[in-house]
Amino acid sequence: MIAKILQIIGGITILSAVAAGGVLVAAPGMVPTVTDSPNDSAEIRIVDNQWGEVTEESIEVQSEAQITNPATTFQSEVSADISMNGYQMVSTTTSEETIEQGTSTATIESQISREDIPEWWVSHIENGEESEMKVELSGDFSKGDLNVSPSTEQNRRFQTDIRESIRMQLKGFEGDKAGYLITVNNTNAEWGTVNQQQTEIILKVPVRNNHPTEEIPVTDFSGSLRLNEILLLDWESEQNSYIIQPGETQTIEIRAYIDNQDIDDWLATHIKNGESSDYEIELSLSIGPLGDKSSLAVCSGRLNTTLLSENIPGPTRDGCELQRPEIVDSFDTGSFELRENPVIKLRDEKIISGEDIDSGGVLPNDGDNLPNGGDNLPGSEEEGDESSDENTPGPNESPDAIANADQLSGTAPLTVTLDAGESSDPDGAIEEYRWSVEGPTPDGRSEEVTRQFQTAGEYNIELSVVDDDGAEDTDTLTVTVEAADNPPEAVAEASPTSGEAPLNVDFDASGSNDPDGDIAEYVWRFDDLSSPERGEDVSHEFDDPGRYDVQLRVVDQRGNEDTDTVTITVNAPDNPPEAVAEASPTSGKVPLEVDFDASESSDPDDDVARYRWEFDDGRGPRFGEEATRTFTDPGTYDVELTVTDEQDNTDTDTVEIEVESNEPPNAVAEANPSSGEAPLDVTFDASRSSDPDGEIERYTWQIEGATPGGQGETIERTFRTRGEYEATLIVVDDNGARDRTSVTVDVEGRFQANQETVDLDPTLELTEASFQNRSTMSSAQIPRSPLQRDDSIVRWGSSEMLSLPSASRVKQLAGDS
Numbered sequence: 001m002i003a004k005i006l007q008i009i010g011g012i013t014i015l016s017a018v019a020a021g022g023v024l025v026a027a028p029g030m031v032p033t034v035t036d037s038p039n040d041s042a043e044i045r046i047v048d049n050q051w052g053e054v055t056e057e058s059i060e061v062q063s064e065a066q067i068t069n070p071a072t073t074f075q076s077e078v079s080a081d082i083s084m085n086g087y088q089m090v091s092t093t094t095s096e097e098t099i100e101q102g103t104s105t106a107t108i109e110s111q112i113s114r115e116d117i118p119e120w121w122v123s124h125i126e127n128g129e130e131s132e133m134k135v136e137l138s139g140d141f142s143k144g145d146l147n148v149s150p151s152t153e154q155n156r157r158f159q160t161d162i163r164e165s166i167r168m169q170l171k172g173f174e175g176d177k178a179g180y181l182i183t184v185n186n187t188n189a190e191w192g193t194v195n196q197q198q199t200e201i202i203l204k205v206p207v208r209n210n211h212p213t214e215e216i217p218v219t220d221f222s223g224s225l226r227l228n229e230i231l232l233l234d235w236e237s238e239q240n241s242y243i244i245q246p247g248e249t250q251t252i253e254i255r256a257y258i259d260n261q262d263i264d265d266w267l268a269t270h271i272k273n274g275e276s277s278d279y280e281i282e283l284s285l286s287i288g289p290l291g292d293k294s295s296l297a298v299c300s301g302r303l304n305t306t307l308l309s310e311n312i313p314g315p316t317r318d319g320c321e322l323q324r325p326e327i328v329d330s331f332d333t334g335s336f337e338l339r340e341n342p343v344i345k346l347r348d349e350k351i352i353s354g355e356d357i358d359s360g361g362v363l364p365n366d367g368d369n370l371p372n373g374g375d376n377l378p379g380s381e382e383e384g385d386e387s388s389d390e391n392t393p394g395p396n397e398s399p400d401a402i403a404n405a406d407q408l409s410g411t412a413p414l415t416v417t418l419d420a421g422e423s424s425d426p427d428g429a430i431e432e433y434r435w436s437v438e439g440p441t442p443d444g445r446s447e448e449v450t451r452q453f454q455t456a457g458e459y460n461i462e463l464s465v466v467d468d469d470g471a472e473d474t475d476t477l478t479v480t481v482e483a484a485d486n487p488p489e490a491v492a493e494a495s496p497t498s499g500e501a502p503l504n505v506d507f508d509a510s511g512s513n514d515p516d517g518d519i520a521e522y523v524w525r526f527d528d529l530s531s532p533e534r535g536e537d538v539s540h541e542f543d544d545p546g547r548y549d550v551q552l553r554v555v556d557q558r559g560n561e562d563t564d565t566v567t568i569t570v571n572a573p574d575n576p577p578e579a580v581a582e583a584s585p586t587s588g589k590v591p592l593e594v595d596f597d598a599s600e601s602s603d604p605d606d607d608v609a610r611y612r613w614e615f616d617d618g619r620g621p622r623f624g625e626e627a628t629r630t631f632t633d634p635g636t637y638d639v640e641l642t643v644t645d646e647q648d649n650t651d652t653d654t655v656e657i658e659v660e661s662n663e664p665p666n667a668v669a670e671a672n673p674s675s676g677e678a679p680l681d682v683t684f685d686a687s688r689s690s691d692p693d694g695e696i697e698r699y700t701w702q703i704e705g706a707t708p709g710g711q712g713e714t715i716e717r718t719f720r721t722r723g724e725y726e727a728t729l730i731v732v733d734d735n736g737a738r739d740r741t742s743v744t745v746d747v748e749g750r751f752q753a754n755q756e757t758v759d760l761d762p763t764l765e766l767t768e769a770s771f772q773n774r775s776t777m778s779s780a781q782i783p784r785s786p787l788q789r790d791d792s793i794v795r796w797g798s799s800e801m802l803s804l805p806s807a808s809r810v811k812q813l814a815g816d817s
Contacts, residue, residue, distance in 0.1 A: 128551065160305060161315050187205050205252045208244075399472070408478070415450060416453065419448050421448065423447075503570045512554045572647055573605055576650065680719045682719060684717065728741070
């Protein structure tokens with residue numbers, strides 16, 4: 001029911017059959033742009049929609065969308081809005097995803113809240129069980145600073161046919177019932193008023209009393225409607241009784257009510273069953289002679305819809321199980337009494353008792369009770385008196401006139417064939433037939449004539465027959481012509497048919513007509529969720545812009561109806577929007593990042609469509625209510641905001657951004673002390689650094705070698721090995737500008753072996769053996785460097801130890817001193 005819903009909903013879901021969602025073209029490294037050409041373009045289309053899980057709170061719709069992207073990678077969001085008769089059921093946006101080149105699919109799950117179903121139902125009934133489902137799909141595709149938003153919409157109408165299901169089953173009750181005591185014909189069901197709490201349905205059952213002399217009371221008319229075993233309708237007549245006169249028809253009318261809170265329970269079972277509902281309608285009548293609440297029939301069938309399911313739509317009927325209780329011998333209710341043997345009067349005033357009527361209501365061919373002893377009637381074996389003396393002439397016997405008609409009642413124009421073929425003459429032949437027809441219908445002079453009655457009324461017809469001796473006999477019959485059951489013709493007119501909201505329109509149904517001249521009701525439905533109005537002339541105000549198909553329904557006295565539609569176009573007032581551009585901050589030094597906000601902009605019609613920002617910096621625009629831009633060059637920038645509404649009315653506002661230049665800081669690095677023997681503790685100081693137009697926010701030290709650097713205006717470090725070390729200072733000011741400088745630290749060292757100092761005293765008598773014999777030295781502790789020469793001291797590899805000179809070299813050095 002709620003129909004090809006969808007694709008859509010809730011995560012999105014995009015109802016049934018949403019067409020291509022807009023087209024994008026993109027070359028590698030470029031931003032996609034909209035195009036009408038399908039070649040080399042990116043597009044979105046709906047592949048499939050199906051129902052998901054049905055819970056106590058919601059009904060899920062699953063939508064599969066295909067995205068074709070032949071050119072470039074971009075970021076994407078997809079938004080979906082689904083409405084029914086203008087009432088929004090779902091609005092959702094997917095999370096942003098990266099769409100790679102090629103073709104990909106995505107499944108979107110959305111939830112229809114069951115709490116929203118009764119409100120939609122009101123509009124559905126007011127539109128004659130018809131809903132227009134509108135699905136709007138839009139994409140937000142972006143790359144860099146630019147974006148584009150293709151969109152599409154799809155409209156679909158669908159029907160539920162619950163009223164037609166009821167009408168179809170009421171038709172199953174028609175015909176002769178209860179031993180032909182009553183006849184039910186022309187049953188009908190139609191919707192009445194509907195509000196947020198309940199839905200009214202009006203049931204009409206015309207009942208004819210077939211008894212020729214007795215009244216029949218109908219003391220109750222009750223019944224029920226179940227869909228998938230959900231009881232939607234349960235009714236009982238409010239009247240104490242209907243008294244139906246002999247041979248007359250009276251329409252029993254019931255106003256039953258559906259609790260709208262039960263609709264979502266039924267719809268949930270309907271969707272679980274694949275958009276199919278089994279229904280059962282039971283009808284009971286309390287008829288005087290039949291006993292209390294005699295069930296006439298129980299009918300069943302199935303109702304299918306095609307929202308997201310491939311069904312054959314509409315109601316079907318499985319059949320009715322008819323109940324025909326026996327007629328009781330007597331029944332007494334107040335003044336009413338059905339006698340055991342009711343008496344039927346014949347036209348010749350002879351009497352036949354009820355006992356002589358067979359079970360089918362047919363009079364017997366009994367000569368004791370029929371005119372002329374039953375002679376010459378069908379079934380009589382004698383055509384005359386065979387015992388009479390053929391040679392003895394007697395007095396002339398009169399002929400017997402019998403007038404018959406192929407039908408004695410009907411609606412105009414009614415064609416009736418009058419037949420005198422059963423007339424007879426006992427002792428001769430009939431020479432002449434004369435038909436006298438009341439009213440403008442011409443008379444006739446043959447055994448069989450055909451006449452057509454154009455207008456309603458009762459027509460007395462007399463047949464006269466004359467035999468060959470001039471004797472005459474007459475017979476009469478009455479033809480009852482009812483007004484033709486012709487449907488009315490609805491003609492809806494409106495003035496004006498278009499204009500700006502709010503629009504007041506006068507509606508006129510005076511051009512409608514009915515061939516029988518008996519229009520009973522005019523009902524106007526305005527397609528805007530308002531209640532229907534009744535009357536030949538009505539006025540209605542449309543508050544919101546849109547296209548409204550206003551339906552006129554005309555009903556005649558017999559329940560026949562016709563509809564006509566007039567379209568009203570309500571335009572939004574041509575009020576331009578008001579643009580308000582705000583920025584924070586509005587001034588500062590390069591590089592300056594500024595946030596822009598258009599949320600204070602407004603539109604009298606509340607239909608802002610687009611926001612566009614132009615930044616006056618030689619780069620492209622940005623779109624959206626909010627935007628951010630970083631200005632890297634000094635200068636004054638007039639940033640312009642353009643706001644556009646749905647009618648393409650625009651307004652602009654400008655905000656000025658002042659961007660100042662920034663002088664870099666001056667880095668000054670000092671080391672104290674800057675030289676000394678290892679281990680050497682050094683304090684690095686940047687306190688003399690400065691910034692001419694701001695403040696220094698960060699100090700970073702980078703030190704050569706294994707000594708770590710650090711952060712801060714001053715740091716302390718210890719150097720444990722000899723060498724020259726360069727320390728670099730980097731300072732950054734409050735606008736991101738930076739400067740750097742360096743300072744050098746000279747660390748001097750002494751020879752060490754296993755942490756023992758070897759003093760090269762020139763007065764010391766050293767021999768190579770003396771070094772080798774030291775208890776703390778060994779060849780492993782003081783290995784001979786492969787780079788050592790007799791006349792030099794060379795640093796040994798990557799070791800922090802120094803190689804020793806040979807003993808002879810030490811002596812030489814001492815002697816030289």
